[in-house]
Amino acid sequence: MSDRNAVSRVRPRRPGTARARGTLTALGAAGSLLVAAVTAAAVALLLLADAARAAVLVAVMVLLCLAVLAVLGWGVRQAVRRAIRPVERIHEELAALEDGDLSRRVPVPSTGGDTERLAGRVNGLLDRVEDAALRRRAFIADASHELRTPITGLRTRIELALDAPEDGDAADTLRHSLHDVERLHLIVEDLLLLARLDSGDVPEREPLDIGALVETEVGLRSPPVPTTVKAEPGLLVEADRPRLCRALLDLLANAERHAVTLIEVQVRGEPGEAVVEVRDDGPGIPPADRDRVFERFTRLDSARSRADGGSGLGLAIAREVAAVHGGSLYVADGAHGTRLVLRLPLAGSR
Numbered sequence: 001m002s003d004r005n006a007v008s009r010v011r012p013r014r015p016g017t018a019r020a021r022g023t024l025t026a027l028g029a030a031g032s033l034l035v036a037a038v039t040a041a042a043v044a045l046l047l048l049a050d051a052a053r054a055a056v057l058v059a060v061m062v063l064l065c066l067a068v069l070a071v072l073g074w075g076v077r078q079a080v081r082r083a084i085r086p087v088e089r090i091h092e093e094l095a096a097l098e099d100g101d102l103s104r105r106v107p108v109p110s111t112g113g114d115t116e117r118l119a120g121r122v123n124g125l126l127d128r129v130e131d132a133a134l135r136r137r138a139f140i141a142d143a144s145h146e147l148r149t150p151i152t153g154l155r156t157r158i159e160l161a162l163d164a165p166e167d168g169d170a171a172d173t174l175r176h177s178l179h180d181v182e183r184l185h186l187i188v189e190d191l192l193l194l195a196r197l198d199s200g201d202v203p204e205r206e207p208l209d210i211g212a213l214v215e216t217e218v219g220l221r222s223p224p225v226p227t228t229v230k231a232e233p234g235l236l237v238e239a240d241r242p243r244l245c246r247a248l249l250d251l252l253a254n255a256e257r258h259a260v261t262l263i264e265v266q267v268r269g270e271p272g273e274a275v276v277e278v279r280d281d282g283p284g285i286p287p288a289d290r291d292r293v294f295e296r297f298t299r300l301d302s303a304r305s306r307a308d309g310g311s312g313l314g315l316a317i318a319r320e321v322a323a324v325h326g327g328s329l330y331v332a333d334g335a336h337g338t339r340l341v342l343r344l345p346l347a348g349s350r
C-alpha cells in the first residue's frame with residue numbers, strides 16, 4: 001500500500017479559502033477608496049475649473065474608474081482561481097483513480113472549510129473501497145484454494161484408475177471420489193449461502209420458540225460427548241428457520257469437534273433479547289483469535305479441521321445469519337474451553 005500521507009496533504013502558507021477571502025476584501029476596500037478619491041477629486045476640480053475643461057476632466061475620471069474596475073476584476077479572478085484550485089486537484093486525483101490504482105488518495109487542503117471536509121470524506125470512502133477490493137481478492141484466492149484441493153484429489157484418483165484399472169479397488173476409488181464431491185458440494189453451498197447473505201436479501205421470517213428449536217437441533221445430533229440443554233421456554237424470535245438452524249448447527253458441530261468431556265447449551269432471556277450459549281471444555285479459542293475465527297476460511301488448526309470436513313466458513317456464516325436477524329455472535333470469555341454466544345432480538349422488541 002502506498003504512503004498516503006506523502007500524497008494526500010497540500011499545505012498552503014495560509015489557508016486557501018481564508019486567503020482568497022482576505023484578498024477579495026483588500027481589493028474591494030482599495031477599489032472603493034480609489035473610486036471615492038477619484039470622485040472627490042473630480043468634484044473639487046469641477047468646482048474650481050471652468051466649464052470648458054469640465055468635459056476633459058469627466059473623460060479622465062471615467063478612464064480612471066475603468067482602470068480601477070479592470071484591476072478589481074483581475075484581482076477577483078485571481079482570488080476565485082486560488083479558491084477553486086484545491087477542488088481542481090481533487091478532481092484531477094479522482095480522474096487518475098479511474099486507472100484502477102486504489103491506493104491513491106485525493107489531496108486534503110488545510111482550508112478548514114467545505115473543501116477540506118469533502119476531501120476527507122472522499123478519502124474515507126476510498127479507504128473502504130480499497131479495503132473491500134483487498135478482501136474480495138483474498139476471498140477469491142481462498143475460495144479457489146479450497147475448491148482446488150478436492151478437485152485435485154478427484155482428478156488424481158480418476159487418472160490412476162484409468163491408467164491401471166486392474167491395480168485398484170474400483171469401489172474404494174468411487175468412495176473416495178464421492179467424499180471429494182461431497183466436500184465440493186458443501187463448499188459451493190456455503191459460498192452460495194454467503195453470497196445470498198451478502199446481497200442483503202431479507203429472508204422469510206416466522207415467530208420461532210428459540211428454546212424449542214435449540215432442543216430439537218441438539219436432539220437430532222449424535223454428539224461424541226454428553227450434551228446438556230437448559231432452555232427457557234416461550235422465548236420468541238422472528239427468524240428464518242433454515243438459516244437459524246444452519247447457524248446453530250455450526251455452533252454445535254464446532255463444540256462437538258473440540259469438546260473433551262461435555263457440551264452445555266443454554267437458552268435464556270435477557271431484556272429484549274434471547275441468548276443462546278454453547279459451551280465446551282475443549283482447548284478454547286485464544287483471545288487474539290476471537291475475531292479472526294469469524295473471518296471466511298479461517299481455521300486455527302487447518303490440518304485437523306480439514307480432515308474433519310470443516311471449510312472454515314461456518315462461523316462466518318453464523319455471524320452473518322445473526323447480523324441479518326439484528327443480532328450478534330461472539331466468543332465470550334471463560335475460565336476454560338469455548339463459550340460462543342448468540343444474541344437475537346425477541347419478537348416485538350424492535
Ligand SMILES: Nc1ncnc2c1ncn2[C@@H]1O[C@H](COP(=O)(O)OP(=O)(O)O)[C@@H](O)[C@H]1O
Pocket residue numbers: 250254255258280282283284285293298299300301305309310311312313314315316338
Ligand atoms: N468450539 C471451538 N473450540 C475451539 N476452536 C473453535 C471452536 N469453534 C471454532 N473454532 C475455531 O474456529 C475455526 C473456524 O470455525 P468455523 O468457521 O466453524 O470453521 P470450521 O468448523 O469449518 O473449521 C475452527 O477451524 C477452529 O479453529
Ligand SMILES: [Mg+2]
Pocket residue numbers: 250253254310312314315
Ligand atoms: Mg464449523
